[in-house]
Every structure is written in structure tokens, then in C-alpha cells.
Amino acid sequence: MKKLKTLLAATFKEFNPRRYLKMDEIELENKQNGVAYRFAQRIDIVDMLAIERDVYDGEVPWTFSHFEHEIVQNENAFFIVAEIDQKVVGFIGARVTDKGKKIHLSNLAVLKKNQNHGIATTLIKQIVRLSKHLGKMQMTLEVRRDNTKAQGLYRRNGFQTEHLMPSYYEDGGDAIWMIKKLRNDVDD
Structure with a gap:
């Protein structure tokens, strides 16, 4: 256990674990197909904003x-x-909700030039693994009704449409609420 804590400390230098995360029990799959995955830090925000601008054609749904x-x-x-x-080149955000029972995906974006290489799928899988380790049984998200590409990605990763949310976005666009049930095992 001491070796694992030392490894995690080196891997997540500058990362301040949140109180609900049992970091000594959780490891990200650090490198896959030339892509490294780690917890975000404040210094990453500028890159995350640039990714948003790229993905949303100049818009930034989230501010610094x-x-x-x-x-x-x-x-x-x-x-x-x-x-x-x-x-x-990409990021995913999640939040513990419903009095700690669920994980809600808040953001997912990958630079256009790096899309269709499995990065978004791996980011989702990383959050699924973390959610299972945290003992969560369900994940939720909302996605624009007209964003069929993202809906396909989420369906391929086990999310199902729950219901329509009319006029959810500031511009009046509809959203689709999706959920994914998580199994008890953590081997995925």
C-alpha cells in the first residue's frame, strides 16, 4: 500500500485530492496508445478553454x-x-450529485484534430472506473438534442436516453438527459 501511495503522489503531483476520493485505492490508466491521462490542475484551464473554442467554433460554454x-x-x-x-488535447469533467449517489458528466471535449481516435471513449472509461471505485451506481449527463455525434458516442459507452429537456440551453435548444447504470465490479 505504501508503494501505491508513493506512486500516486508522484503521478498526481500538485493534485489536491478531494475528500470524497479514496486516492490510495484509485489509479488512472496513465498511458494508452500514446495518450496520457491524469487529473486536471488549474494550469490546464487555458488549454481546456482553447479546446472549447476549437470544438464549439469559437464559443466557450464555460469560462475560466x-x-x-x-x-x-x-x-x-x-x-x-x-x-x-x-x-x-481533451478533457472530461464530472461531479458527484444526488447526495453522493451519482456522478454527473459536466463536460467532454477533444480537439477536432484528435477526434475519432478513441480519446473521448477512454476519458469516459476513466470516469466510469473512478465512479465504480467511489461506489456510485449511476452516471448522468445532458447533451444537445441536435448533437447526434455526441449522443452516438454516449450510447456506444452504455448511456441510454431517459427524457427530453425542452429549451434547456440559453439559446432555446433542447437537451436529452441520458443515464448509465454502473455494475458493482470495477474491472472495466
Whole structure:
């Protein structure tokens, strides 16, 4: 156990574990197919904003302060980033909700040039593993009704449509609420 704690300390230098995370029991699958995965830090926010601009054609749905609050202050939230050659190319955000019973995916984005290489799927799998280790039984998210590409990604990763949320977004766009039931095992 001491070796694992030392390894985690080196892997997550500067990462301040939230109180609900049992970090001595959780390991990210650090490197897959040339992509490294780690917990996000405040310094990553500038890259995350650039990814949003790329994915949302110049728009930034979340501001620096939104990300900063979730990464630095919110004890019920965490982000994982994907890096290629030490450059952040994607991220996923999650928040513990419903009195600690569920995990809600708040954001998922991968630079356009790095899409369709399995990065988004691996980010989702990382959150699923963490959620299972934390003992959560369900994950939720909302996705734009007109974003069929993202809906397909989520369905391929076990999410199912729960219901429509009319006029959910500021521009009046509809959202689809999706859920994923988690099994008790943590081997995925």
C-alpha cells in the first residue's frame, strides 16, 4: 500500500485530492496508445478553454472561473485531461450529485484534430472506473438534442436516453438527459 501511495503522489503531483476520493485505492490508466491521462490542475484551464473554442467554433460554454471553481474549489467535482506529448488535447469533467449517489458528466471535449481516435471513449472509461471505485451506481449527463455525434458516442459507452429537456440551453435548444447504470465490479 505504501508503494501505491508513493506512486500516486508522484503521478498526481500538485493534485489536491478531494475528500470524497479514496486516492490510495484509485489509479488512472496513465498511458494508452500514446495518450496520457491524469487529473486536471488549474494550469490546464487555458488549454481546456482553447479546446472549447476549437470544438464549439469559437464559443466557450464555460469560462475560466467556471473551470477554476470545479477544479480548485468544488470538493464534489473533478476533471481528467488527455495529453499527447505533454499537450492537453481533451478533457472530461464530472461531479458527484444526488447526495453522493451519482456522478454527473459536466463536460467532454477533444480537439477536432484528435477526434475519432478513441480519446473521448477512454476519458469516459476513466470516469466510469473512478465512479465504480467511489461506489456510485449511476452516471448522468445532458447533451444537445441536435448533437447526434455526441449522443452516438454516449450510447456506444452504455448511456441510454431517459427524457427530453425542452429549451434547456440559453439559446432555446433542447437537451436529452441520458443515464448509465454502473455494475458493482470495477474491472472495466
